[in-house]
Amino acid sequence: MLVIAALPITGAQAQDSTLPSIGGAGGGLISEQQEAEIGRQVMVSIRRSAPQISDPLVYDYLHDVIYRLVPSAPLKNRDLTLAIIDSPDINAFAVPGSIVGINGGLVLNARSEQQFASVLAHELAHLSQRHFARRMEQQETSAPLAIAGVLAGIVLSAVTQSEIGIAAIAGTQALSIQNMLAYSRAHEQEADRVGMDILADAGMDPRGMPEMFEIMMRQNRLQGNRVPEYLSTHPLTQSRVSDTRNRAEQYPVRDVQDTQEYHLIRSRLQVHYARSGxxxxxxxxxxxxxxxxxxxxxxxxxxxxxxxxxxxxxxxxxxxxxxxxxxxxxxxxxxxxxxxxxxxxxxxxxxxxxxxxxxxxxxxxxxxxxxxxxxxxxxxxxxxxxxxxxxxxxxxxxxxxxxxxxxxxxxxxxxxxxxxxxxxxxxxxxxxxxxxxxxxxxxxxxxxxxxxxxxxxxxxxxxxxxxxxxxx
The missing domain is CATH 1.25.40.10 (Tetratricopeptide repeat domain)
Structure with missing residues (x-):
């Protein structure tokens, strides 16, 4: 489920792979009301099964960063629901119905606020382009609500790296949905392009996107290749990293400094994920x-x-x-x-x-x-x-x-x-x-x-x- 084209980096996930994005600019088969219901069901599953961070300082910072980007994103619905998953792994996702999820590890592993924000911009781009609806139209799938529970299971398995969502995504239905989530390279490139436009318009540095992709690729090479087949999506290839790097260089060079709050919250999360006090x-x-x-x-x-x-x-x-x-x-x-x-x-x-x-x-x-x-x-x-x-x-x-x-x-x-x-x-x-x-x-x-x-x-x-x- 629209889990970041910027791929999670745990040992349970594959080198050069990423989770898909759900959101689509089609709209013929999937109404906004149906997307909202899908988002509601996914949030219910997350609240019930995924550990979340309720720390008000962490929540407030992440909320502020997203809403620094939202005015620059071509979103029809800008009333987002934020889920902060308590996991040290790099991951983020967006779900129809204006749901944006962030792992604590995304802040922890990024080396700058620009890199961190680039992942959020990419996810907002997937939502703004409604890639899920577009993909469902291509697959001629007309029952989006019937698969919401399975999509929730996919998200839970991805963000928790556990067996929580396995029961929901077993069998042939999961296989068909996995195929539906196999987004085209064009959709990922579109999300990269729109995401960098969002960053630039928000006064941030688009160069953070290829930098973050490179961090993910390096860590995935160290973690190995053990991703379950149903979570396999488009590869994050070196050519894609090169493409985003070349595109980022077309933006004017600007000296963008990280906010102090980013480094404070990063320190706070580092303490949170330390083995002991x-x-x-x-x-x-x-x-x-x-x-x-x-x-x-x-x-x-x-x-x-x-x-x-x-x-x-x-x-x-x-x-x-x-x-x-x-x-x-x-x-x-x-x-x-x-x-x-x-x-x-x-x-x-x-x-x-x-x-x-x-x-x-x-x-x-x-x-x-x-x-x-x-x-x-x-x-x-x-x-x-x-x-x-x-x-x-x-x-x-x-x-x-x-x-x-x-x-x-x-x-x-x-x-x-x-x-x-x-x-x-x-x-x-x-x-x-x-x-x-x-x-x-x-x-x-x-x-x-x-x-x-x-x-x-x-x-x-x-x-x-x-x-x-x-x-x-």
Whole structure:
């Protein structure tokens, strides 16, 4: 399923191969509504089976990078849903219905923000050109929803490198879908070309694309050739790399610098994927001890994150305080400092720091998320729920937020709020019957004529209609 023409690089995948892209500029056989349903089903499968990163700092950074590119992408629907897969392997994918997925390893293995962004631009290009619909028209396939479950299985197997999706893609149906996903070289070249246009128009360097392709090819040669046949797609050949390199050189040369946030988040993910907290501390301390070390602030931040993972919030706080002296407005430092203070049990100081930061950055996602965490730890359910409600209004497709909101509403003894939050969580997880039950329970606890009862009733009607449509 539109998994990056930039191929994953684990040992379970082949040298010079890549996962396909689903999206198509055809549209005769596949309506936008059908594409949206395919995307919904795939996201349900990902939420149920694929480990995801819910770290608000990582999510916020990746969200910001995608939306730096989106205005330059020829997309009809720019309301994207982001899935961050918790895997150190290089991979990204896009799915009809405006779903974009990123492995944590994509940031980890890229050597620059331009390289990282080039993969996202390539995936946005596949979506914008609707390659899936075009391929299905070529195959004269007229039942896109019937294969959504199998496509979800292909995505899960690809992004998790496990047996999770195998059951869904066994047998002749999977073989026929694999053939459908065998996109032409022209589609991949088109995605490369459109992706580089997106990068250039967004003020980024198109040269990052051939550089990232070369990283993938080198790592695949080291990893071996063991990709399952059903995941085989077009090869990422040296000629394709050369073609993108030659095309990139046609763009004006510009000195594009990586953002500081890219290197901070890369350090944060490096700590996340380290074998242990101690290994992470030793690694970043070694970086600092090298006389030729660059990006010192990002390395010091990585050391702070490593101390925190190693169960030493005091050392993390000391490093972060020094970083804040030189850059007091850096949100990543403040939020990570609050994380260390919460771990230390110093909730008042964490709250004070975060509230001051929120005054300077109203509505900021990581700050608000961490404030909700402070209030939950303090037992202030009503305050925590207030922060989380703000976040769910802005990001209604994040199931983690609804789960946290249900917990906070329970702490605040708002039973109707608990039922409503659980209903939204269950709906995102594809459990429409459970969502329906939660809303009915909320409805029963509200008096007739109450404005909230009307809101609950309207949502219950929507869920019921979805359930009827699914069964039909």
């Amino acid at each position: 101690k290994v992470a501390v030793d690694t970043f301390q070694d970086y600092l001890n090298r006389s030729d070390t660059e990006k010192t602030d990002a390395i010091r931040y990585g050391l702070a994150a490593a101390h925190l993972r190693n169960g030493d919030p005091g050392s993390a706080i000391a490093v972060l305080e020094r970083l804040l002296e030189n850059n007091p407005g850096r949100i990543t430092y403040v939020v990570t400092l609050a994380e260390a203070l919460i771990t230390q049990g110093n909730l008042d100081e964490a709250r004070s720091r975060l509230k001051h930061a929120l005054e300077r950055n109203p509505g900021n996602y990581p700050i608000t998320y961490r404030l909700a965490e402070v209030e939950t730890a303090e037992g202030n359910g009503e305050a925590a729920a207030d922060y989380l409600k703000r976040l769910t209004r802005e990001r209604p497709n994040q199931e983690t937020l609804w789960s946290l909101l249900a917990e906070a509403e329970g702490m605040a003894r708002n039973i109707v709020g608990v039922h409503r939050a659980r209903a939204e969580y269950e709906a995102l997880m594809g459990n429409l019957e459970a969502a329906q039950r939660q809303l009915r329970q909320a409805q029963e606890k509200l008096p007739a004529g109450a404005p909230m009862r009307q809101i609950v009733t309207e949502r219950l009607t929507e869920i019921t209609e979805q359930l009827i449509a699914r069964r039909s």
